[in-house]
Amino acid sequence: MNSTTTTPRLAARADGLVGSVIDSSTSLLQKQKHDIVRFAMGSPAAEAVPTKLFSEIGAVVLGPDSAHAFDYAATEGDPGLRAQVLQMLSGTGEATTPERLTITSGGMQGIDLACKLYVDPGDLVVVESPTYTNGSATVMSYGGAVLEAPVDADGMVVEALADQVERAGRTPKAIYTIPNFQNPSGVTMSLTRRQQLLELARRWGSVIIDDDPYGLLRFQGEELPSLRELGQGESTVFSVRTFSKVLAPGLRVGWVDATPELAHLLINAKQAMDTCTNLPGQRLVEGFLAGGHLLEHVAGLRTEYHRRKVAMQAALVEHFGDVATWTDPDGGFFLWVTLNDEAADAQRLFEVGLAEGVAFIPGPAFSPGGSFGNAFRLCFASTTPERTAVGVARLRTAYDRVINEIR
Numbered sequence: 001m002n003s004t005t006t007t008p009r010l011a012a013r014a015d016g017l018v019g020s021v022i023d024s025s026t027s028l029l030q031k032q033k034h035d036i037v038r039f040a041m042g043s044p045a046a047e048a049v050p051t052k053l054f055s056e057i058g059a060v061v062l063g064p065d066s067a068h069a070f071d072y073a074a075t076e077g078d079p080g081l082r083a084q085v086l087q088m089l090s091g092t093g094e095a096t097t098p099e100r101l102t103i104t105s106g107g108m109q110g111i112d113l114a115c116k117l118y119v120d121p122g123d124l125v126v127v128e129s130p131t132y133t134n135g136s137a138t139v140m141s142y143g144g145a146v147l148e149a150p151v152d153a154d155g156m157v158v159e160a161l162a163d164q165v166e167r168a169g170r171t172p173k174a175i176y177t178i179p180n181f182q183n184p185s186g187v188t189m190s191l192t193r194r195q196q197l198l199e200l201a202r203r204w205g206s207v208i209i210d211d212d213p214y215g216l217l218r219f220q221g222e223e224l225p226s227l228r229e230l231g232q233g234e235s236t237v238f239s240v241r242t243f244s245k246v247l248a249p250g251l252r253v254g255w256v257d258a259t260p261e262l263a264h265l266l267i268n269a270k271q272a273m274d275t276c277t278n279l280p281g282q283r284l285v286e287g288f289l290a291g292g293h294l295l296e297h298v299a300g301l302r303t304e305y306h307r308r309k310v311a312m313q314a315a316l317v318e319h320f321g322d323v324a325t326w327t328d329p330d331g332g333f334f335l336w337v338t339l340n341d342e343a344a345d346a347q348r349l350f351e352v353g354l355a356e357g358v359a360f361i362p363g364p365a366f367s368p369g370g371s372f373g374n375a376f377r378l379c380f381a382s383t384t385p386e387r388t389a390v391g392v393a394r395l396r397t398a399y400d401r402v403i404n405e406i407r
């Protein structure tokens with residue numbers, strides 16, 4: 001018998017699996033024993049998760065006689081939840097129809113499905129720069145070649161995109177955007193740019209992956225029509241939505257809204273991924289929506305997250321006013337800090353910050369090309385104003401240590 005072992009060869013696509021600094025920070029932080037103010041994860045505030053309502057609803061829909069609620073669900077989503085989502089959207093700019101709706105395992109599965117359907121190895125895919133790490137990572141997991149489009153205070157700089165694409169020598173297969181309160185920058189794409197982006201996508205035959213987990217969480221400024229609304233149901237727009245930021249990420253319940261021609265492919269693709277979205281989670285969300293709790297809940301979130309953003313900005317003025325600038329989000333969870341000193345290394349700041357008791361995500365995590373070495377993302381949503389003041393003060397101590405190291 002031959003005693004040598006040949007190592008199984010990995011698929012070529014394994015090279016494209018880049019992982020997520022954001023997700024890895026969850027386990028890194030869980031291992032720390034000292035007090036840390038956590039600005040790293042994009043999680044709702046613990047106090048904002050409607051646990052009391054969930055346990056009341058759960059006592060009914062997941063009670064002793066509910067074995068069926070732990071069964072497999074229909075791939076396109078449990079009928080009760082589908083009906084509630086349609087009802088929730090009716091009368092809004094996002095109103096949709098059953099043929100367009102697929103319930104997913106969170107927003108991430110929506111992004112994955114979009115890439116699975118549209119991105120072949122080598123295809124050009126536009127992403128914002130900076131962008132949501134897991135979004136660009138999904139593109140790359142399908143072998144997509146990422147083109148980073150800069151972002152300013154009005155979102156993706158769409159005016160420059162045609163030139164960028166011309167230089168790339170081919171048109172994009174897909175354009176991945178987070179139009180509202182973008183992760184990580186917190187900026188919102190202007191109406192003009194939304195319209196321009198749609199025009200470019202139509203001309204190029206690109207699909208826009210319209211990822212909007214934070215849209216309901218606007219706490220200031222004027223409501224803008226979504227790309228879904230502006231696209232009026234055309235196949236150019238593939239919309240990804242989730243309950244993770246408004247209810248709770250652990251539910252893993254979201255949906256996609258896409259042209260009905262894709263319905264059977266979405267089902268085929270989802271069946272090859274996870275068969276169905278977890279039914280207990282769907283039943284909890286259904287019960288929450290059916291109970292009419294959403295509007296009041298979201299109104300409370302908007303007020304509280306606004307208060308928290310203002311508190312974070314005040315702390316930044318106090319501790320970073322002389323050394324950094326930051327964005328002013330109209331909603332959502334995040335703001336983006338850029339250090340004036342280009343030599344100030346956000347990755348080193350992360351290490352020193354962790355020792356000082358504060359965590360955030362360094363800028364390069366949000367750029368496949370590793371840009372934004374002197375920038376970082378702060379989540380203001382999950383921390384009380386009092387803790388935010390402590391965390392930003394610690395961050396300044398860490399910053400001074402880092403600057404002393406390079407001087």
Ligand SMILES: Cc1ncc(COP(=O)(O)O)c(C=O)c1O
Pocket residue numbers: 042105106107108109132135178183211213242243244249252253254
């Ligand atoms: C822009 C964006 N898209 C998608 C997701 C993923 O959502 P979910 O947790 O529902 O998979 C997130 C979560 O951070 C996000 O910020």
